Amino acid sequence: MELRHIRYAVAVAEEQHFGRAAARLRVAQSALSSQIRDLEKELGVELFARTSRSVTITPAGQIFLERAHSVLGAVSRLVADVAPDPTTAIRRLRVGMIAPLARVDLAAVVGRISQRFPNTSVTLLPRPSADVLDGIASGDLDLGIIGLAPGRPHPGLAVTALWTEPLSLFVGPDHHWAQRNSIRLADLSEMTMIDRPAGSEARLQSDHAFTRSSVPRGRILEADSADLIGKLTAAGLGVTLLPSSLASILPELHMIDVIDAPTRTVSVVTNPEHANAVIAAVVEDLIASSVAK
Known part of the structure; x- marks a missing residue:
């Protein structure tokens, strides 16, 4: 199994469509399908249930997806840690968030971050607050924008209102x-x-x-x-x-x-163990945007 197999499987799971996943990855759909079949053969399980009209993730595929996010996150942090220049490092920033967020223009925030860090790929994932907290703690997510109940401790996480x-x-x-x-x-x-x-x-x-x-x-x-x-x-x-x-x-x-x-x-939540320049920039931008409102 190689990293590309993991990236390919994640793309298919998130797009729920081989054609869209292939376009996102910039590979031929036939090559993508072949790589996924090779991965399933190596694992001995089917990750996806395929019909002529749809692709759905299997229970085994769901487990694989959860672990895959952790692996890709770890690799991304490894690359970021050794990169001499944060503006040129290839990064993948996954943001869990409640939706909708009417008080902040996320499109503008992402646009500014993309200009500052052009090699960073940003993925916005609407999820319940509890799932975002779990993802930040495990490393599946890099940053969260969520509502938090008062007086509840979140050990190991940095919370900024x-x-x-x-x-x-x-x-x-x-x-x-x-x-x-x-x-x-x-x-x-x-x-x-x-x-x-x-x-x-x-x-x-x-x-x-x-x-x-x-x-x-x-x-x-x-x-x-x-x-x-x-x-x-x-x-x-x-x-x-x-x-x-x-x-x-x-x-x-x-x-x-x-x-x-x-x-x-509404607060922004990060894991100090996974800190990097891009995450810090997003937090800074979100704080500035919310104050401006």
Whole structure:
């Protein structure tokens, strides 16, 4: 097994398509398919289930992918550590992030980093905060932009707050509060709400706010993306607390100020053991961008 086999398998897994993976790798699709077959033969397992229309990763392939990210990350750090000039070293920067992030222009950040470090390949990976924390700790990810619940220690990781903003209440267009401009948290007592899954960092922040205010929570419908939460809320299945900055991407919902609003803090997380010039530059840029907002 060679490094190219690992890179090829990762590309196919992430693109879920041999043609797109081949274009990304700049190799012939037939050569890519042959290399993947050779790798599967050497491993004695199928990494991908293929049909005429799709490519899906198998359970064995998922395990391989997780380990492959660690291997490629280690190789990237090895190259970075011995490279004399960080602007010319070939790097691969994997950023785990919650989505959407309305308070920072990630495209602009990536553009500036690409100009400063032209040989760096940046991959943005929307993931739950807990998965990002695991990836940073293991080395699968280089940097994370996530919301963190208050008071939770994250040993071994460097956490820098980017911004804190209030949560607002969002209701559907036909909700009986659709004409209101403000409420108090107590008004949500026992009300059906749409929220993130139990145990997630965002949910822990919401639960903490209700517990601190002694407001009992009612029925909770869970969804793991802002888009799904917005759709469930628009359908009238409940109301939701979300960062105020998301109003621009949820125009179908009515936003109501919460007078005693809880807040949500978004932070950038890195692993000091894996520090390099590119990661430091991204952190610096994110901090500057968030302050400018």
